[in-house]
Amino acid sequence: MITFVRRAAVLCALGTTLTACGTAEAPPARRPAPTAPSAAPAAPSAAPAEPAPARPPTLAPGPAGLTPVFEHGPRAGGKTVALTFDADMTADQGARAEAGERFDNPRLIATLRKLNVPATVFMTGRWAEEYPDEAAFIGRDPRFEIANHSYSHYAYTDDCYGLPTVSERRMRSDVERAYAAFEKAGVRNAMPYFRFPGGCYDEAALEELAATGVTAVQWDVVSGDAFATDADAVARQVLEGVRPGSVVVMHCTRSAAPVTAEAVRTIVPELRRRGYRFVKVSELIDAANSRR
Structure with a gap:
């Protein structure tokens, strides 16, 4: 099922551990890759260039070019089933991490690997900064794909389970x-998928994100x-x-979701x-596209 303009109904309220975050800022401009001098001859023994990897499947833009929203795949x-895990961490939780609070969950990732379960991890930028080795490790494993859960974990609408909000212009x-x-952090293959913090969005948010080319991914099963x-x-x-x-929503955060790995071993x-x-x-998105 694909929806385009509505606010997601989230069945589980996230507490303050998953909510606080710092104000988002634009990333620094990336330096363009250097190009070879035009006069340089090609080496005759050079191997042929490998074909570019296929672009990950996304949904077509919604009405008026709005960011498309995906909730679940075909029922027939x-x-x-897709298990998804939100790796939540916000900018002002660094002091808590230094004091010993763990926002990662390597036991969960190890459990998924042992059970040979593919999964999609929706990661905040702050989580990747705090745990760069783990982010890169997840990104290298073909069982997993990493997608975007915002940098700040600020909500993209007002009145979203007590989350602070990011302004439209940011x-x-x-x-x-x-x-x-x-x-x-070393993740080179992050997917063009985005999950709204708190699952909250409106038409203004979909309009603001349209230029990024992402598909917004929600869910139809809340794990609790x-x-x-x-x-x-759970x-x-x-x-x-x-x-x-x-699409099942779960969490990859030890301090805020301590029993997830155990639940996965039953599920x-x-x-x-x-x-x-x-x-x-x-x-699932690819399957949805093939049925359109």
Whole structure:
């Protein structure tokens, strides 16, 4: 299902651990890559250039060129499901990280790798700055794809679960700054997908982000893992909600979602027993495009 202009209904409220953030600023201008002198002859023994990698699938722009919004894949044609994980961290949480609070979750990533589960990680730029080695490690693993969850984790609308808001004029630079943080951390293949902080958006936000070329990715299954302490309850909520083509939202943040890895160890084998195949968001979007 594809929607274009509406505000997402989020079923789980995020607490303050996932909310505070710094004001986004435009990333520094990138220096253009140097070009070879025009007079330099090509080496006769040079290997032929490799073909450019295929562009990741995205949705066509919505009405009036607005940023398209994706919620779930096709319901028919096979049992597929995408697990997605929000790696949340905000600018003013650096002091808390220095004091020992962990906003990463390597145990979760190890669990997904052990179970051989593809997944899409929606990462804030601040998370990539705090954990650059982990960001690069996730980005190198073909099981995973990294997508954009903003730099600041400020909301893109007013009244979004207590999140501070980023001004309209800074929305685009907030997205671009996150991509710059990924590249600096060593992530070279971040996907052109964006998840709104808090899941909140409106027409103005979709208009502001249109120039970035991203597809906004929401979800149709809320795991309830944020601040949960009962892994079985999280697993039940996911298993009760999944349908073919579902996008499940979970978190990759130890301090704010401590039982997610444990819940995944229940969710994955049960969905496989039911005949589901795990895919990344890109595969669901590709499938949606093929049915248009």
